[in-house]
Amino acid sequence: MATIFNMAGGSGGIHLSVVGGTTKPTSKINRTVWIDTSTTSLTYILSPTRPKTGVNGLVWIKTADTGAEVYAGNTIYHLYSAALYLNGKWDSVVGWVYTEKSDWVQFSKKLVPLEYTAVEYLESTGTQHIVTDLVPTNTMWGFEGDWTIKNSVTSDSSTPDLFGLFVSQNSYLLDSYKGGRFLYGSKNTGGMHKLTENTRQQLKKHRTIMTFPDDSTTEIPGVALTYADGVKLSIFGSSRSVSSSGVVGVSDKSRVQLYSLKFFDEHDELVGYFIPCYRNSDNMAGLWDQVREKFYTNQGTRTFLVGGDIT
Amino acid sequence: MIVYVDIKHHVYASPRDDCAAIETSIFEGMPPNVIECYKYYPADDIHEEFAQAWKSSDEIACRQVLSDFEDLTTQNEELVDTIATMVEDLYQQDLEIIEGE
Numbered sequence: 001m002a003t004i005f006n007m008a009g010g011s012g013g014i015h016l017s018v019v020g021g022t023t024k025p026t027s028k029i030n031r032t033v034w035i036d037t038s039t040t041s042l043t044y045i046l047s048p049t050r051p052k053t054g055v056n057g058l059v060w061i062k063t064a065d066t067g068a069e070v071y072a073g074n075t076i077y078h079l080y081s082a083a084l085y086l087n088g089k090w091d092s093v094v095g096w097v098y099t100e101k102s103d104w105v106q107f108s109k110k111l112v113p114l115e116y117t118a119v120e121y122l123e124s125t126g127t128q129h130i131v132t133d134l135v136p137t138n139t140m141w142g143f144e145g146d147w148t149i150k151n152s153v154t155s156d157s158s159t160p161d162l163f164g165l166f167v168s169q170n171s172y173l174l175d176s177y178k179g180g181r182f183l184y185g186s187k188n189t190g191g192m193h194k195l196t197e198n199t200r201q202q203l204k205k206h207r208t209i210m211t212f213p214d215d216s217t218t219e220i221p222g223v224a225l226t227y228a229d230g231v232k233l234s235i236f237g238s239s240r241s242v243s244s245s246g247v248v249g250v251s252d253k254s255r256v257q258l259y260s261l262k263f264f265d266e267h268d269e270l271v272g273y274f275i276p277c278y279r280n281s282d283n284m285a286g287l288w289d290q291v292r293e294k295f296y297t298n299q300g301t302r303t304f305l306v307g308g309d310i311t
Numbered sequence: 312m313i314v315y316v317d318i319k320h321h322v323y324a325s326p327r328d329d330c331a332a333i334e335t336s337i338f339e340g341m342p343p344n345v346i347e348c349y350k351y352y353p354a355d356d357i358h359e360e361f362a363q364a365w366k367s368s369d370e371i372a373c374r375q376v377l378s379d380f381e382d383l384t385t386q387n388e389e390l391v392d393t394i395a396t397m398v399e400d401l402y403q404q405d406l407e408i409i410e411g412e
Contacts, residue, residue, distance in 0.1 A: 119363070120364070120368055121368060125337075125339060125340055125341070148368070148372065150375075198372060198375050198376060198379070199372075200368070200372070255340070257368065278361070278363075281357075282357055282358050282359050283352065283358045283359045283361035284359045285359075285361070302336055302337060302339070303337050303359065303360050303361070303362070305337065305338075305349065305362045305363070305364070306361075306362070306363045306364070307363070307364045307368055308363065308364050308365065308367070309363075
């Protein structure tokens with residue numbers, strides 16, 4: 001255990017006790033930060049931006065406008081995330097903070113396991129796709145997508161799909177046709193037409209409410225969905241069929257930089273959280289699902305491009 | 312398509328003395344100024360083919376917009392030339408008709 005006072009973090013009067021270990025400390029001391037790591041000798045820095053260089057055992061605790069609240073006198077600090085510098089690189093880590101006011105609060109989650117490196121985005125060029133293990137049971141299933149669409153969103157001759165499935169007239173599909181539309185149930189179209197190309201945008205849907213990048217909303221009715229065995233939702237395209245051997249047929253593939261994609265069931269429970277990354281052992285690019293703890297790779301052709309490493 | 316890769320894996324769309332020419336489909340459809348935002352690592356016995364951005368996503372987006380603008384400017388110039396040719400052809404046809412009368 002090491003208690004390190006932040007002298008160089010630029011945050012003045014806050015003192016944290018940063019502890020490394022694989023189990024949460026049993027003692028409850030105000031402003032203790034526990035980092036889930038086998039490295040026990042830790043130093044730390046508090047900063048909204050990542051230090052340009054690091055030393056082994058240095059924990060960067062990112063501060064932001066939101067996050068776990070820690071009080072120092074009349075000042076409130078928000079701990080947003082944590083990363084540990086080891087062997088020449090930063091890696092996101094699980095971090096908890098104890099305060100007398102809030103007890104233990106988790107403020108940092110590990111994006112991907114050590115065997116992978118998280119990247120800013122995964123980019124498809126119109127030939128790649130990923131088949132997930134998700135099967136929506138109701139159009140109330142929600143999502144939170146963060147992406148830059150690279151294909152045209154004004155063409156009415158092609159309909160590249162960001163994700164979805166459309167089998168036996170049961171649809172749960174988001175495409176980029178004329179600014180984007182959400183297809184749900186049997187031939188129902190939730191018009192939105194508010195997506196643009198070459199601009200990073202976020203689109204959310206929770207249960208029946210879709211929230212557009214301009215923060216306006218629309219209501220999508222809940223419709224039950226039923227699929228034959230083996231049908232699964234795809235990303236970067238849409239699932240249209242499944243063979244007798246279980247191979248999912250995917251079409252209408254899109255050109256997209258995907259930053260992250262979450263799915264929620266009809267109860268608004270997180271059922272999929274896909275994080276762009278690559279496998280360190282062979283540089284295979286893909287999506288890590290934090291819910292299933294499973295790595296999904298390209299099942300189409302060519303190769304995904306990736307953005308820069310992130311923690 | 313052929314790209315050119317230097318010793319630090321930076322990609323170039325045009326030939327350079329210090330670069331190896333490599334054939335790959337990974338950058339198909341991307342403008343040259345965007346391709347040059349990436350590092351490229353060819354596949355070997357252990358590793359998959361790998362292309363990773365070394366410029367920020369904001370910079371890449373700016374370059375994409377610039378490339379799209381240049382494409383539209385070129386298309387516009389071609390359309391203006393085509394229209395000018397059509398106008399000239401019509402003028403010559405009118406002249407021939409007038410001279411024939």
